[in-house]
Amino acid sequence: MFSNDDSRLDDSIRVLYVEDERGVSDLASESLSRENTRLDIVTEPSASDGLRRLRNESIDCIVSDHDLAAMSGVDFLEAVREEYPDLPFILFTGTGSEAVASEAVSAGVTDYLQKGDGIEQYAVLANRIENVVEQFRAQRAAARRERRLETLVSNLPGIVYRCRNAPGWPMEHVGGECERLVGYDCAELVGSEGVRWGEEVIHPEDRERTWNVVQEAIERGEHFECTYRVVTAEGEIRWMWERGRLVDERPADRAEDGHTGAPDALEGFITDITDSKERERDLRRSQRRFDAIFEDPNLLVALLDLDGTVREINRTALEYVEADRDDVVGEAFTRTPWWTDDQHDDVExxxxxxxxxxxxxxEATHPVAGGETITVEGFFRPVIDGDGAVTSIVASARNVTARREHERELKRQRDRLDEFASFISHDLQGPISVARGRLELALETGDLSHVETAVDAVERVDELRTDLADTLRSGEIVATTTPIDLEDAFDAVWTAIDPPEAMSASVVEPAAIEADPDALRRLLENLVRNSIEHGGDGVAVRIGGLDDGFYYEDDGPGIAPEHRDRAFTPGFSTKGNDDGTGMGLASVRQIVHAHGWEIRIEDGETLDGARFEIRTE
Incomplete structure (x- = not known):
């Protein structure tokens, strides 16, 4: 047998020398040992003896004469190759010829050397033995490493690769579970005609981001890690995690002359994290670095023991209260300044x-320094170790006071606009009633003058519709204000209302009012309709200017003092039946407030009914 151990303790080379002439054999053994002390020579007189020793001992190289008694050196070589196809074999013969050399090469000889006339050739032989053995050992070591690598790769839950650092990331080598991960065989991903990982496998929406992550890591001289989606050969979308590094293939002279071009190759590992992506919250929770969280200036963060004792607190949290770190670390979190007494049970x-x-x-309200409060929203998150046990708790919160106030303001504005829309709906009923009444009269009497009034009422409906659309779009009930002559405005309203013939009106103390024209017109229309609704067809109204605004009064039944505070409430009406909707005065109040004015109900002065005083300054 021959050695298969690349880590020999003595670094010796055991040589089997086969020679049937005893004197030549002894000379060779002595000469080779003298030329190279690493050589450990054992001799045998025949090929059969050599085969026997080879099967029972560790041999690194065979040296054999060609002219052996029972079996030629080439026959011996062929017998060795049947059992040991790669073992170094040197044919060392004194009767060499081109025919013998050709035959030996065909049989798989490692080297061929003639003995020569002197002992000088043993120095050459010793050198040849050392060279072929070192080469053989290196090849075996490389093959063993390759087998180990292949075994490792075959057992990895993913893909190993080597690719060019170029758009598309063309692959030079791919190994591992390609087909299981992405549906392509390894060979399909390799070469210029192969499927491009970066252009055909990585999800289109993730390609640019992934490229940038890799290139930025290269520029920093770091390994890169990235997570992205792939589209498999079957069209399925899966998540991958990749870690790799840059391999600098620039020649030394290019690096020395200041060349700064990016190295060409990347090597790395890719694995499927689709299942773990679904548990990403748990992974983030266990892997997130607490120092990164604690340094977030937008978060109030505390690290707690399982019983709620504060282990650490961040600077941002301390900025909100009159306390320092030593005041709270080691204390129960429920007793720290961020919580009021009535919050303790919730926190526990x-x-x-x-x-x-x-x-x-x-979500909670925190007391802060200066007697103020802030609104926060946050989390109590368990920190879980590799065994799934909870080891500590991270309590974090974000100040959302401004956001909540903005949300409340939006709700107030939405409610105001909803109310406005309701008022407009109410205000539309007046001109619609006028149009319907006039058209009915035109049909009954044949008098077409009623149609003209009906057309005016329809145009008023269109104006109110436009006003509603503009207000909903802008969010403002009162847009641009302009000086308006009170008498002109009231005349236009009186015409549009189409009041009963018995009703009378007068404008005294004319005044100019700075107001939104459309809004002021709706205000006056609602006051007149309120007079008609509560005072009857013969009601008289009067309007005039004040030093700081204007007034409107009628001689109807008036509004009792105990009802005046509720008169502007939607749905309120002093009528004892269901005829009144209670929306007219509510609409008046909304328009008044939208202008920044004030309105008050008083007893009539000239007339005996209700008096509305509107203060514009």
Whole structure:
């Protein structure tokens, strides 16, 4: 047998020398040992004896004469090759010829050397023996490493690769579970005609980001790690995690002359993380570095023991209260300045849930320095070790005070617009009623003058519709204000209302009002309709200017003092039946407030009914 151990303790080379002439054999053994002390020579007189020793001892190289008694050197070589196809074999003969050499090469001889007339050729032979054995050992070691690598790759849950660092990342070598991961055989991904990993396998939406991650890591001189999706050969989308490094293939002279071009090759490992991606929250929880969280200036963060004792607190959290780190570390989290007494039970319950492995979301109000409060939303997250046990708790919160106030403001604006839409719907009923009434009169009497009034009412409906659309689009009930003559505005309203013939109106103390024209017109329309609704067909109204605004009054039944505070509430009506909707005065108040004005109900001065005083300054 021959040695298969590449880590020989003595680094010796055991040589089997086969020679049937005893004197020549002894000379060869002595000469070779003298020429190279690494050589350990054993001799045999025949090929059969040589085969026997070869099967029972560790041999690194065979040296054989060609002219043996029972079997030629070439026959001996052929017998060796049947059992040991790669063992170094040197034919060392004194009767060499081209025919013998050709025959030996065909039989697989490692080297061929003639003995010559003196002992000088033994020095050449010793050198040849050392060279062929070292080469053989190196080849065997490389083959063994290759087998080990292949075994390792075949057992890896993923793909190993070598590719060019160029768009598309063309592969030079791919090994591992390619078909299981992406549906392609390894060979399909290799070569210029192969499937391009970067252009055909990586998901289109992830290609640019993944390329940038890799190139940025290369520029920093670091290994790269990236996560991305792939589209398999069957069209399935899966998640991959990749780690790799750059391999600098630049020649030394290019590096020395200052060449800065990017190296050409990448080597790395890719594995499927589709299943773990679904548990990404747990992975982030166990892998996230606490120092990164603690340095986030937007987060209030505390690290807690399972019983709720504060182990660490970040600077951001301390900025909100009059306390320093030593005041809170080691204390129960429920007793720290961020919580009020009535919050203790909730906090204890959140800690217990997190300690049992739950991911707890919360929103709370924190007292802060100066007697103020802030609104926060956050989490109590269990920190889990590799065995799945909860080891600690991270409590984190974000100040959302401004966001919550913005949300409340949006809700107020939405409610205001909803209310406005309701008022417009109410205001539309007036001109619609006018149009319907006038058209019915035109049909009954044949008097087409009623149609003209009906057309005016329809145009008023269109104006109100446009006003509604503009307001909903802008979010503002009052847009641009302009000086308006009160008498002109009231005349236009009186015409549009089409009041009963018995009703009378007068404008006294004319005034100019800075107002939104459309909004002021709706305000006056609602006041007039309110007078008609509560005062009847013969009601008289009066309007005039004040030093700081204007007034409107009628001689209807008025509004009792105990009802005046509720008169502007939607749905309120002083009528004892269901005829009144209670929306008209609510609409008036909304328009007044939208202008920044004030309105008050008083007893009539000139007329005996209700008096509305609107202060615009």
């Amino acid at each position: 319950r959140w800690i217990e849930r997190a300690a049992s492995g739950d991911y707890v979301e919360f």
